[in-house]
Amino acid sequence: MQLSEMNRKVMGKLAEDLLTWIDGENPDVAKFLRNAFNGEKIDPAKLEETISFFTANSAITGCVLASPGSSVISELLYAQRKTASVIDQYFYNSKGGMAVKGRLEAMQKYLPPIMERYLQDKEEVIIGSLGSGPARYIINAVLQLKTKGYNGGVKAFCFDIDENAILRGKCNAMIEGVADVIKYKRSDMQGNIVGYYRNKFHVLVLKGILCPYDSRGCRTLLEHVKIMLKPGGTIIASNVSKKMVEDDPFTCFIMNNIVNWIMCYKNESELKEIFEEAGFIWKGSFTDDLGFHIMGIGEVPLS
Numbered sequence: 001m002q003l004s005e006m007n008r009k010v011m012g013k014l015a016e017d018l019l020t021w022i023d024g025e026n027p028d029v030a031k032f033l034r035n036a037f038n039g040e041k042i043d044p045a046k047l048e049e050t051i052s053f054f055t056a057n058s059a060i061t062g063c064v065l066a067s068p069g070s071s072v073i074s075e076l077l078y079a080q081r082k083t084a085s086v087i088d089q090y091f092y093n094s095k096g097g098m099a100v101k102g103r104l105e106a107m108q109k110y111l112p113p114i115m116e117r118y119l120q121d122k123e124e125v126i127i128g129s130l131g132s133g134p135a136r137y138i139i140n141a142v143l144q145l146k147t148k149g150y151n152g153g154v155k156a157f158c159f160d161i162d163e164n165a166i167l168r169g170k171c172n173a174m175i176e177g178v179a180d181v182i183k184y185k186r187s188d189m190q191g192n193i194v195g196y197y198r199n200k201f202h203v204l205v206l207k208g209i210l211c212p213y214d215s216r217g218c219r220t221l222l223e224h225v226k227i228m229l230k231p232g233g234t235i236i237a238s239n240v241s242k243k244m245v246e247d248d249p250f251t252c253f254i255m256n257n258i259v260n261w262i263m264c265y266k267n268e269s270e271l272k273e274i275f276e277e278a279g280f281i282w283k284g285s286f287t288d289d290l291g292f293h294i295m296g297i298g299e300v301p302l303s
């Protein structure tokens, strides 16, 4: 097989289709992307032209460049609204984009049963989400438990540093009729809210938070927030996996090299080690359908 054919195979049809469209709009950008993906040294002027082209043609790119960790990006990928943007359609349909939506679906499947265990034992479950964004998965979990007849006893606190994510969450909770049991607070999880909410939660969720940090950074954060959990409490924290780099190299290339959205991809054993070093008992994990996001589950020892 010719090298060009191999690379085309690795890039995938979706990426090829995107590049064909870009070629029609701006051949220099398409050429630069092909060459850079194939390992050619990145020329700053061509990179700048490419960033400018992507920003003008993609809402997702604009959001990433303005704030790489913003929940606006995940919300766009969850909603997958009809758009004329060919670049955003690529992001929606790429395996990486689908996996972000899959991560939400997996959380909506696995979180309610974890919360329900506490309801059966103690008739109350208090759940917290750090870096919650609008926290669709918390709203969904509360609704699922309500449907099962647990009307009282379920309380949730969602914390995010972004005021707009908080406002959007409050709005969604009102729309869904659960604003009385889900509180949203603008807070920095790195700060002293952990002391204020010491020993408060049965379940704590950090979804889409650890991904940019190296192992040491993740361990430090998990150690920091651990005091918010009660003894026997459960933490669920996700991290993007190394499988994404293997199975969707073109999206990873765009993230790394064009929009500077750098991830620290980890496998399950690395996540397990982080949890254990932070003082949690590893209880296993679940993933989205593609296995691009690993949701680790840890428990605080009883004593």
Ligand SMILES: C[S@@+](CC[C@H](N)C(=O)[O-])C[C@H]1O[C@@H](n2cnc3c(N)ncnc32)[C@H](O)[C@@H]1O
Residues within 6 Å of the ligand: 069, 070, 071, 074, 075, 130, 131, 132, 133, 134, 135, 159, 160, 161, 162, 165, 187, 188, 189, 190, 206, 207, 208, 209
């Ligand atoms: C990738 S988004 C994930 C949002 C949500 N957890 C989800 O999965 O849909 C990361 C979120 O973490 C928030 N965030 C980042 N640093 C934070 C901090 N130090 N304290 C609180 N929230 C933070 C961002 O504002 C953003 O809403």
